[in-house]
Amino acid sequence: MAEVRFGKAINLALADALEQDPAVFLFGEDIADVGGPFGATRGLKDRFGDRVRDTPISEASMANAAVGAALSGLKPVLEIMFMDFMTLTMDALVNQAAKVRYMFGGQASVPMVVRTPHGGGISAGPQHSQCLEAWFAHVPGLKVICPSNPADAYGLLRAAIADPDPVVFVENKALYAMKGELAEGAGPESIGKARTVRAGRDATVVAYGAAVHTAERAAGQLAEQGLEVEVLDLRSIQPWDEAAVMESLARTHRLLIVHEAVEAFGVGAEIAARIGEIGFDELDAPIMRIASPFVPVPFAPSLEKAYQPDAEAVIAAVRKLCA
Amino acid sequence: MTTRKTAELLELYERMYLIRQVELRLGRLFADGEVPGFIHLSIGQEAIATGVASVLRADDSVASTHRGHGHALAKGVDVERFFLELMAKEEGMCKGRGGSMHVADLSIGMLGANAIVGASIPIALGSALAHQVRGTDALAVAFFGDGAMAEGTLHESLNMAALWQLPLVFVCENNGWAEFSPTSRQFVASLDKLAGAFGIPYARADGRDVQAVAKASERAVAAVRAGKGPRVLEFTTHRFRGHYEGDPQKYRDADELSGLGEHDPLSLLEPRLAKAGVADAQLQSLHEAVDARVDAAVERARKGSAPDFEAGRADVYTQTGAA
Incomplete structure (x- = not known):
């Protein structure tokens, strides 16, 4: 057992997934060079090079690119900097990612993850604080996860990345600094278990x-x-x-x-x-x-x-x- | 004796003729109530799908539009399973769940027609990203119409494709009509200048001329495959039918509609075939063979079974076998 912060648990899950599966690919705004606004991806570019990329501020196309990449052999993990910005990704998630498997007669799955922080408490205002998870839970074809502690942040993120279907992975901003135990050799948890x-x-x-x-x-x-x-x-x-x-x-x-x-x-x-x-x-x-x-x-x-x-x-x- | 060049010409002609006959038949089946929903025919635009696909490999991917029958057929989808899908049968390529606007065959890199204008572009972008990250020399093609030029996804994707030097060919089919409005009332810029702004080489060709399309595509594909980054192609073309079947087209004037025959890509190619030594009888037997193939596919589709709603539920998510 080791004590880690929630944000570090996310970082470890991403690193282990990148390490174990060459198809895993990380992209998002300021996630590579800077390591993300909450530091969740810090150091990953140094370790994994071009598999961790900064993107321009183009959420709609990044999210749809995740769908296209997932259909062509990658397991993309996209970071959307604040959940409020998920509004710009709605076509990709609602019309594309969620629909592909059913709409194409079960031909393909869309193994993509969108990580995004929600929640208030830091005076970030009306467009940087919203909790919009219910929108995504309403769409058949999407999975929605929201961990409460570092161990779950690790285990559920590993599960989300390994999952064949599109997952919206929601991280509460107030939890990034939270400390908790993470077992040595922890792996993916089951999705859907309280x-x-x-x-x-x-x-x-x-x-x-x-x-x-x-x-x-x-x-x-x-x-x-x-x-x-x-x-x-x-x-x-x-x-x-x-x-x-x-x-x-x-x-x-x-x-x-x-x-x-x-x-x-x-x-x-x-x-x-x-x-x-x-x-x-x-x-x-x-x-x-x-x-x-x-x-x-x-x-x-x-x-x-x-x-x-x-x-x-x-x-x-x-x-x-x-x- | 048929030379290699003549054989290639005949192949292009046959593919265009197949797309034409499939769509003419769809128009009749739709009018008779055998094809439900909305269909958008690409009659008059066959040379673009055919010419572009003629220079692609099986592992290249294509993302298409709501007017996507031609792209799917040119990429090589099975004609029987295509009709089965459009006639809403379980044996259809998407098990009757997608229909005309979602024909897809992932096994041959056909990432789907798409009912959202502009979505094909970032999906192809993501597919190109996957090709790049996986280190293959496959490439992706984004088909889109002039109506998508005002969508933000085009502008975002041009930027990202150039920034990341992705193996992506942007193919604009400019038929002058964005649904019910002339392009001149929809888009103030031009695609050549737009491509230029992002430093992406651009070429335009006559979209009625399948040889011109194939030639321009061949150059673009060669450059992209050689790792020289994205290319933009614009093909001018004509939409012979309405935006959708049943569209009364009161917004188009009679002169334009009556003059469309002059722009027929098949009629344009026929004298060249004759000049190349293809006898009328040979063309006649080609027509008969394709017609018989379409007839057989329609007959097969009529015998297809009704899709099973309960079975479809299993495809909302991937069944992993895990509890």
């Missing part, structure tokens, strides 16, 4: 990415008040681990979903609707969600603090669920 990060009997809180830590903080405080909350880290949003949520619900009979993305039409809405259909008999209270309000992410630190869902909101929701 993990119980804290066991409890009174309520289930489902979260992903940085919101997992918000949920854990809330659970710690709730435990002092005598409420034992089970925290499930979803890890993968598309596909999501319905069985794990049902299994936990069968013990707790109460469900809260927490995420940093806007609540309306979000990942939590899908989980709530689905569990409402298949888990109704298990529920002792209405399913609740804690997520961001239907407002753009504001710039001022005070406004952003008011915007982001925090542990207090989770605590209040759990207390209401268990009342």
Whole structure:
């Protein structure tokens, strides 16, 4: 075991994938010479040369080039500097990458990964802070992953690169500096498996990415008040681990979903609707969600603090669920 | 006796004639309701697909447009499986899931027709990138129409292709019509100047003349294959039919429509074949053979089975066998 930061775990996963598979190819804005705005690709160009390339600021064509490269033998890993810029890649992801396998009758897979950071908390403003993962989870053919810790960042990124289908790999900016254990010889994790990060009997809180830590903080405080909350880290949003949520619900009979993305039409809405259909008999209270309000992410630190869902909101929701 | 040059000429003629007959037949099948959806015919433009493909290798890749039947047939897709697809059958090249705008055969480097204007360009760019990174001397061709000249993907891809000296041939089929509007009302620049701005060698040829197309393509392909970076080709041509079948074309004046016959690439080649010593009877038997091939493909397609919706679900994602 070694302690690494989240950003370093990403870097190690990329390095190991490049090392093990000559088809892996990294490209993106300022990822090669500078190593990316968050340092995730630092040093990789020195090690792997031309397989790690800086691109011009042309997101739409870079993403479509990833599709073409994947169809011609590469496993491209594209970095889109902020998730807000994913809006420029929508044709490539939605119309091309997601469709190819089905639309061409199963002739080919599109083994590409788009890595992109989401999330607020650093006063980056309305166009550098958004969590748009639900958009991609809505498109048949795409997978969407969002790790919450360094070990998962490594294992799930390895899995995403090895996966034959297009994956949107979302990294929360607030987590890059987070430290955690990474096992020696760690390899790819399974995509689509949730993990119980804290066991409890009174309520289930489902979260992903940085919101997992918000949920854990809330659970710690709730435990002092005598409420034992089970925290499930979803890890993968598309596909999501319905069985794990049902299994936990069968013990707790109460469900809260927490995420940093806007609540309306979000990942939590899908989980709530689905569990409402298949888990109704298990529920002792209405399913609740804690997520961001239907407002753009504001710039001022005070406004952003008011915007982001925090542990207090989770605590209040759990207390209401268990009342 | 047929010389090698005459044989090559006959081959070009036969390929153009095949594309013409396939599309004429599609027009009738569409009118009779046997081909559903939208079809965009390339009648009048056959010389470009044929001339370009005549200088490509099997491992070269081609990304095409919504008007892509000719490109697919010229690259060598199976005519029966082509009709099966357009007639919405399970045995079609895309199992009836793509249709006219998505004909593709990855096994021969046909990366697909594409319903998004301008998408073929960065997809071909990515394919060229894969050829470069993998160290082969294969190249990619991006077919696009004049309507795509106003798309950002062209401008981004010209830049990236030049920057990375990619083995990519940009092939513009300029038929003067961007869907329902004349190009003059859509695009203020010109492709030669645009290519020049990026330092990419440009050549223009008469897109009605398959020999001129083949000659220009041969030069471009030789340079690209020799590692000299991308090339831009522009072929002027004429769209004999509407933007789509059934388009009443009220936006085109009667003189243009009635004069289209003068621009027929097949009629242009026929006197040259005669001059080269090809007898009328020989041409007649070529026509009969191709007609019989098309008839047989249509008959086969009529006997195809209805696509299976449930089986198709398995192709949204690659089935890896993993849990």
